Amino acid sequence: xxxxxxxxxxxxxxxxxxKEEPISEGAYSTIAADYVGDWTPEEEAAVxxxxxxxxxxxxxxxYLCCAIDRNARIEGMGxxxxxxxxxxxxxxxxFFCFYLAVEVPSNVVLKHVGPKWYLPFLVFSFxxxxxxxxxxxxxxxxxxxxxxxxxxxxxxxxxxxxxxxSMYKRNELFFRMSFFISSSSLASxxxxxxxxxxxxxxxWGTNAVPIERWRNIFFFEGLITMLIAMAAPFFMAQxxxxxxxxxxxxxxxxxxxxxxxxxxxxxxxxxWRHVRLAIFNVHxxxxxxxxxxxxxxxxxxxxxxxxxxxxxxxxxxxxxxKSVPPYLVACVLTIVLGYCSxxxxxxxxxxxxxxxxxxxxxxxxxxxxxxxxxxxxxFLNAIGCFAGSAGMLSWGIxxxxxxxxxxxxxxxxxxxxxxxxVLSTWTYLPDDSPLFHRGHSINLGLQLxxxxxxxxxxxxCLYENKVRSMGKRDDRLDGVENKLSxxxxxPEFRYML
Numbered sequence: 001x002x003x004x005x006x007x008x009x010x011x012x013x014x015x016x017x018x019k020e021e022p023i024s025e026g027a028y029s030t031i032a033a034d035y036v037g038d039w040t041p042e043e044e045a046a047v048x049x050x051x052x053x054x055x056x057x058x059x060x061x062x063y064l065c066c067a068i069d070r071n072a073r074i075e076g077m078g079x080x081x082x083x084x085x086x087x088x089x090x091x092x093x094x095f096f097c098f099y100l101a102v103e104v105p106s107n108v109v110l111k112h113v114g115p116k117w118y119l120p121f122l123v124f125s126f127x128x129x130x131x132x133x134x135x136x137x138x139x140x141x142x143x144x145x146x147x148x149x150x151x152x153x154x155x156x157x158x159x160x161x162x163x164x165x166s167m168y169k170r171n172e173l174f175f176r177m178s179f180f181i182s183s184s185s186l187a188s189x190x191x192x193x194x195x196x197x198x199x200x201x202x203x204w205g206t207n208a209v210p211i212e213r214w215r216n217i218f219f220f221e222g223l224i225t226m227l228i229a230m231a232a233p234f235f236m237a238q239x240x241x242x243x244x245x246x247x248x249x250x251x252x253x254x255x256x257x258x259x260x261x262x263x264x265x266x267x268x269x270x271x272w273r274h275v276r277l278a279i280f281n282v283h284x285x286x287x288x289x290x291x292x293x294x295x296x297x298x299x300x301x302x303x304x305x306x307x308x309x310x311x312x313x314x315x316x317x318x319x320x321x322k323s324v325p326p327y328l329v330a331c332v333l334t335i336v337l338g339y340c341s342x343x344x345x346x347x348x349x350x351x352x353x354x355x356x357x358x359x360x361x362x363x364x365x366x367x368x369x370x371x372x373x374x375x376x377x378x379f380l381n382a383i384g385c386f387a388g389s390a391g392m393l394s395w396g397i398x399x400x401x402x403x404x405x406x407x408x409x410x411x412x413x414x415x416x417x418x419x420x421x422v423l424s425t426w427t428y429l430p431d432d433s434p435l436f437h438r439g440h441s442i443n444l445g446l447q448l449x450x451x452x453x454x455x456x457x458x459x460x461c462l463y464e465n466k467v468r469s470m471g472k473r474d475d476r477l478d479g480v481e482n483k484l485s486x487x488x489x490x491p492e493f494r495y496m497l
Contacts, residue, residue, distance in 0.1 A: 039253050047250050047257070051167050054245055056176050058235050059160045062123045064183035065225040066153050077214040085430065087139050091146050092425035096299075098150030100418030104275075106155030107162055107411035111270050111404065114239065115163045120232040122159065125152035127225030134219035135209050154418070158411040165397045165406050167240055167254075169261040170496060171345045174394040178338030181390035182331040184298065194221060270404045277487045278400060278408035283495060286457040287396030288416035290351070293450035294388040296420030297358060297381060297443045300427050305378065311434035312371050322375070330382035337387045338394075346497050347398065348458035351391035355451045358384025362444035366437060381443075388450065389417075395457070398496045401487030420446075461495035468494065 078088060110118050126149050133145045164176050198216040205211035211219055237243035241255030278284055305326075309319040341350040361380030364373055396413050400406035427439035467473060473491040477483055483490050 039257075043250070043253055044257060047246065047254050048168070048172065050243075050245060050250070051240075051254075052176070054235060055167055055237055055243075056164070056179055058232060059119065059163055060180045060183045061228060062119060062232060063156055063160050063180050064187045065123055065127065065221075065228060066156050066184075066187065080214070081136065081139055081142060083139060083142075089425045089429065091139070091143050093422050094143055095146040095150040096418050096421040096425065098147055099154035099421065100415045102151055102154040103158045103415040103418065104408060104411035107158045107407045108270050110155070110159050110162065111407040115159065116236045116238040117233055119156070119159050119163065120229045120236065122152050122155050123232065124226050124229035126156070127222045127229055129222070130218050130225060131222030134211055134215040134222070137209075158414040161393050161397060161410040161414070162407045165410070166258070166403060167237070169258065170398045171342055173342070173398060174347065174350075174391060175335070175338040175342040177394040178335045178387070178390045181386055181393070182334045184386065186327065186331050270407060273485075274402070274404040274487070275408050277489070278405040279412055281400065281405075281409065281488055282460055283399045283457060283488070284396050284409045284413065286453050286460065287392045287399075288413040290450045290453045290457070291389060291392045291396075291413050291417035292420040293446040293453070294358075294385045294392065294420075295417035296424045296427070296446055297362075297385040298389060298424075299421040300424035300439065300443065301378075301381060301385070308428070308436060309375075309378075311436075312374070326379045326382040329379055330386045333383050334387040334390055338390060341391065341394075347391055347395040348454060348461065348497050351388055351395065352451060352454040352458065354387045354391070355384050355447060355454060357381075358388065359444065359447045359451065362440050362447055366440035366444055384447065388454075395496070399461070399488060401490065401493055402484070405487045458497060461497045465494050465497075468492075 077083070083091075106122075129145055129149045129152060133142070133149075136142050136145055160180050161177065164180065165173055168176055194217065198220055201212070201216045201220075203210050203212035205215075235245075239255070240258060241251045243251065243254065246254060305323050309322050312319075314322060337350055337354055341347055344350070357380045361377040361384065364377035364380070368374055368377070393410065393413060397406045397410055400409040423442075427442045428436050429438070432438045464473075468491050471491075473489075476486060476489055476491055480486065483492065487493070488495075
């Protein structure tokens with residue numbers, strides 16, 4: 001692709017607000033005269049700030065809606081639906097199986113149709129399913145609603161990750177990614193507060209289907225999610241160069257700065273070649289394995305921490321409220337870590353540096369008998385797991401090599417991470433209560449493995465960058481017309497450490 005062709009791709013996004021339409025040679029010349037050229041750091045910072053105060057909060061809010069319905073079990077759902085033995089675990093497994101199955105296909109669709117309507121559609125749909133869960137009367141009905149919830153919610157995390165990567169440069173991603181990952185901790189935090197409040201809403205509904213306690217949680221949180229999703233398309237960007245809240249000059253800067261950072265068109269279409277490059281990238285798989293480990297703990301905590309805290313002798317409401325502070329602390333420190341990582345333009349050292357907190361936390365939960373020490377360990381687990389998850393996703397996307405492979409890589413990493421979600425449903429079993437030695441031991445082992453994988457990721461990036469600088473990968477260019485088509489295998493591409 002020539003520089004002129006790339007520039008035309010950038011400029012095609014500038015006219016108008018929401019539509020990307022072809023432009024004539026005359027129009028191209030006029031736009032080129034008005035917009036082409038370099039820009040000042042202040043102009044670029046202004047574009048970045050607009051995304052920071054519009055796009056990032058919006059998609060963070062949309063993703064926050066995904067995780068606020070996970071605190072209903074201890075508010076009577078199990079007893080009312082007569083869930084016995086492993087039925088609750090089976091329901092969660094069904095959810096995660098469908099969740100992981102749709103993630104890569106969903107991101108392929110997203111890359112083709114754009115995020116403006118697709119992400120709000122996913123959020124509206126799982127909000128509707130959540131609302132319908134309030135009317136479930138049996139274990140079978142709960143399994144069906146969890147199936148559809150997995151289908152719609154499964155595409156949300158990889159979609160948000162890819163949208164952020166399509167709006168920000170590589171060295172800006174972790175900080176913004178930390179907001180969206182932290183929204184999961186905020187969802188768990190405020191989910192506990194909402195669950196505690198909504199569970200006390202007086203009984204209403206019909207005689208056949210009275211709505212109270214856990215049903216209020218699903219109904220009102222689902223309704224709130226649907227309302228947010230309906231408003232989202234009016235504020236969502238289809239692409240950086242068509243965002244309605246930017247001036248024409250800013251649209252040019254928004255699109256062109258990413259093209260220069262990636263050295264290729266962000267409008268690149270996904271092919272099977274991109275799928276193969278993403279899935280067989282060593283670094284992508286290292287990050288996927290790490291995300292598997294951290295996500296297993298994150299999902300396990302989200303589903304079972306209120307139950308675990310209740311075993312300390314607290315009431316259901318007390319357990320919900322006690323689950324709030326650890327997530328708030330994790331949210332703040334995840335954002336701080338992302339900011340520091342972006343400033344340093346490094347990933348691996350920050351990820352490896354934060355993981356010992358979750359290792360220590362699960363070790364305390366497993367081997368200590370002091371309730372205060374165990375509660376402190378919940379803070380350590382939340383910090384390490386949420387921060388590690390944000391770091392791994394951004395690191396893998398940063399090193400995918402192109403927007404198309406990044407779209408596939410984000411879906412693939414989240415899919416592997418969702419296998420950890422399936423595992424999490426079987427780490428805290430009824431026969432392991434109240435100490436949950438088996439579950440804590442499994443997560444302790446996973447955090448240790450994650451730490452080793454992070455070190456392997458650092459070593460791999462260092463080695464590859466070194467041999468490429470020495471010209472030992474130049475043979476990959478033999479017979480290749482467009483070196484950019486090699487994505488991360490391009491000898492000129494350098495991994496972010």
